[in-house]
Amino acid sequence: MTGAPVHDGEQVRPMGATAPRVPLLAMKQITKRFNAVEALVGVDFEVYAHEVVALVGDNGAGKSTLAQIVSGVLTPDSGIIELAGEPATIPNPSAAHAAGIATVFQDLALCDNLDVTANLFLGREATAGGSFLRDGEMEQTTKRILRDLNSPIPSVKTQLHALSGGQRQSVAIARTLIGNPRIVVLDEPTAALSVAQTAEVLTLIERLRELGLGVILISHNMVDVRAVSDRIEVLRHGRNNGSFDATTASYESILAAITGATSYIKGDRAY
Numbered sequence: 049m050t051g052a053p054v055h056d057g058e059q060v061r062p063m064g065a066t067a068p069r070v071p072l073l074a075m076k077q078i079t080k081r082f083n084a085v086e087a088l089v090g091v092d093f094e095v096y097a098h099e100v101v102a103l104v105g106d107n108g109a110g111k112s113t114l115a116q117i118v119s120g121v122l123t124p125d126s127g128i129i130e131l132a133g134e135p136a137t138i139p140n141p142s143a144a145h146a147a148g149i150a151t152v153f154q155d156l157a158l159c160d161n162l163d164v165t166a167n168l169f170l171g172r173e174a175t176a177g178g179s180f181l182r183d184g185e186m187e188q189t190t191k192r193i194l195r196d197l198n199s200p201i202p203s204v205k206t207q208l209h210a211l212s213g214g215q216r217q218s219v220a221i222a223r224t225l226i227g228n229p230r231i232v233v234l235d236e237p238t239a240a241l242s243v244a245q246t247a248e249v250l251t252l253i254e255r256l257r258e259l260g261l262g263v264i265l266i267s268h269n270m271v272d273v274r275a276v277s278d279r280i281e282v283l284r285h286g287r288n289n290g291s292f293d294a295t296t297a298s299y300e301s302i303l304a305a306i307t308g309a310t311s312y313i314k315g316d317r318a319y
């Protein structure tokens with residue numbers, strides 16, 4: 049049935065995968081409160097290698113809270129996190145980084161007056177013999193990463209202010225790849241972009257999947273989400289409200305889960 053929620057136990061896997069695989073990240077029954085506000089209640093979420101999972105939901109649904117837990121900015125009140133099948137905690141952003149989780153937040157945090165290479169290495173310049181910056185090495189790494197991403201940036205010496213919105217997003221994504229992450233979290237990467245620039249970024253996201261990463265894509269844009277993701281997870285009022293195979297789910301069924309016209313039945317509990 050087109051658009052039917054994927055229930056527990058029917059995990060969506062890329063075509064051709066046979067043996068059961070362990071998710072890069074599994075979050076089980078995650079709860080997070082801000083005083084009286086229940087931002088997340090019993091949320092389950094997972095992402096596999098070579099997979100783009102979209103996280104969608106109305107404003108206040110809990111998307112950013114979940115992303116911040118994944119990236120170590122927030123810690124959950126309860127629930128279990130597993131990395132590659134092993135119980136784990138992500139107490140702070142450097143723990144997330146060490147665990148191979150990279151996040152591109154919405155504001156990108158790039159410096160307009162610096163070039164592409166400098167932005168990739170911002171705060172973690174390669175050093176040799178103490179304080180020398182190995183410019184050549186950083187430039188080579190930058191070129192390699194942009195080549196890996198098939199990124200259409202003309203030169204690594206271009207200053208950021210001269211780049212388009214789509215190119216800036218690709219610099220922000222390239223920056224995350226410096227640490228060889230396994231999981232990349234993208235918060236609304238196409239929100240401020242034109243149609244052409246959006247296409248560029250979507251191509252980049254597909255490239256991340258080809259490179260074997262697990263991608264968590266937070267987006268309001270259903271067209272983008274359906275174009276690029278393998279699986280769509282809906283949050284509503286801090287709860288799971290549907291899990292869809294992006295290749296078969298109808299726009300209407302996803303929208304119904306977002307707005308609450310349909311509720312998600314998980315096990316024997318209706319939310």
Ligand SMILES: Nc1ncnc2c1ncn2[C@@H]1O[C@H](COP(=O)(O)OP(=O)(O)O)[C@@H](O)[C@H]1O
Nearest residue numbers: 082085087105106107108109110111112113114
């Ligand atoms: N730091 C915070 N303090 C208090 N309430 C918060 C905080 N962050 C988020 N919330 C609340 O938690 C809920 C989920 O927010 P959020 O995760 O930002 O949703 P989304 O990203 O889906 O729009 C909202 O009701 C929001 O107001």
Ligand SMILES: [Mg+2]
Nearest residue numbers: 108111112113
């Ligand atoms: Mg948000």
